[in-house]
Amino acid sequence: MSFDKLQAPPFRELLWRGFFSENPVFRLALSLCPAVAVTNSVKNGLMMGLAVWAVQVLSSLTIAIFRNFIHDKVRIPIYTIVIAVWVTAMDMTLAALAPKIYSEIGLYIKLIVAFAIIISRLELFASKFPLIPSVLDGFSMGLGFLFAMVLIGAIREVLGNGTIWGVTLIEVRPILFLVLPAGGFFTIGLLMAALNWVEKGRHV
């Protein structure tokens, strides 16, 4: 393969992609399940975001180290196993260290393994580039996901519950609907539209 000759993009470019132009949630619309399900508070959103971030970085790291060893024909199963290992490890660590939060988001932590975003970063990036850029790519993408999770969580918690990080900001609940199950869909839809609007404004 001639991919090794490809020039890896600089870190700033990778970060920009992760946060905005290729944001996993708002732009690629991948790994949406937790983005809707566990973002009814900042704490849960942050925890989930951190877990995905860690799994992404660790998987990118592993694949980048062993990329010359992995046979091309079985690369997808191997990626899956690598992700599953890190997810299970993350799952057990969280269960041991933060049982309270784990009882709320445990199922979704386990389901990280089916996230298209992680395997697509491995296939598109980590299998082609050396160690450092691969880790930086995983780092940026994971951070972009984390950012989206915390943003949605913050909006839903403040507007829906009147609190942030469990601390009461406003006595009343302005829009209780937002912490309800369906509120997650609306929040993401509106945020996507807002992002479109901002971008449109920039190009005009």
Next chain:
Amino acid sequence: MSKQATLLNDHQIEVVVTKPGVPSPSEFRLTSKKDPDILIPIQEVNVIPAKEGGLLLTTGVKVDPKGSYQLIDTRTGAEWLMAPSLFGVVITVLLTAALVQNFVFTRYLGLCVFFGVSRKRETAIGMGVTFTVVGTLSGLLAWTIDRFVLHPFRLHFLQIIVFIGIVAFLVQMTDTILKKINRPLHRKFGIYVVLITTNCIILAVPLLNALNENGFWESLALAVGSGIGFALALFLMSCARERTDLAPVPSVFQGLPIAFILAGLFALAFLGFSGLKI
């Protein structure tokens, strides 16, 4: 063991006894399967005139109409078991998974694929059917392996890796078999089969089965129910999206944003099912 005892509601039991006469409440022994050491008090015993030997027992505390109970007539030693029928349990699990706790609209699983393939009605149906079939197979295979290998050997920490392996294996197998046996069918459904790996519902079903220690029929019902629920969600969504494609949607909302708003509306509508008692 006779079967003529039924739980009418949360405090009444109808039973047909062979010995004539009206027994006193203390001559019955009512216990739940879960707590056999706790006697459930019976407040009064009334005769049902229309039925020979028919008695109506009123319990002193609430009983669970969906629970299993044992009733003994201490005069004759006759024993009755009251348990929900297998069919009832299966239907309950199935409808719960499909409607009340729809995997897409109330558990928010499988969203990536959901938004990806719900643009056209035709693809939605294709994906729904394929997913239900493969999901059922993988649910059963995963249940078997979990029950007979992982559980006895205390290997539950390998659950995730084993379940994803099963899914990958089944997807590959279905794809190959379909290609060999029925080419036209493969041309139509092959693409959906490959997409199944990234649908988290297929992984959530065995994980939930393992977590709740479901038996064979419950696992089967959950797998089928989740498939039907997913297919239903896809179909509804695709119908709505085909219409929004023709509607004058504001430009910043075109594409995914309006789809999310639609999904939110559907989720609200499905909230209406949740009061449903099956």
Next chain:
Amino acid sequence: MKEKSPITAKEMWRITLNLTLVCFSAALILGVVFNLTEPKKRSQIAANEKTLIQKLLNLDEKAKILEVRRYLGPGQPPTIGYLLSDELRQYNLDGKFLKKWDLPEVFQKAPTQERDEWVEKEFPESHFVGRFFAAQNPDGTLTGYVTEGSQYGFKSLIRFFVALSQNFQIRGVEVISHEEDPGLGDEITKPAFKNQFLGIRLEDLQTLKLTKGPKPEEVAPEKEKQIYAVTGATISSQALVDGVKQAVWHLERRLNVVR
């Protein structure tokens, strides 16, 4: 994967080696992580439960918390085993004492899992079904009880602790885990709802009712005790009321047996 080049024998070996190595190291890594985190997880849960019980019963550090574990044995009718701090007792369903085993010294301070394994050996085919806690002053007097209960709520099982004083007055109710909807059903975990249980006596529990709608500002003194449901979450509220009733009732019966 698309290219249809035939696989040579050498490649075949590499693929096999690849997959074997990956699977082997995956299982190895997970085994190690599991063995590292599992004890930590158990001790963390046990520590959290201890703090919760201390908080509910308002205990100081010196008070001892005894755990009583209940096992359901085989047979028709089955037998019941109670594991106390130093012995395992077997009773029949009517509460008649049958047999007892002394718990060896090494197991008395051992983690729950090891004690369960010991019970499994001594009392074959039995399985753990429930537990409660009793708090004891350093001088040996009992000061209160905490029992664990569960009830099917709106979406799935609600697990909770109920704390009772020595004379069976509710000292507190705490939801341990639930899957009720945020903003609706999960309001049952908030003090505004769960504190309504405080001070309710055993004799009031029988007639305890759930009233729809939020608590009015001024409550007229009433004969019957009642709990005001969370608005929009009557089923969750009802589930917790039913669950608490049942848990306390069962605890009372079982304490009479084990005491």
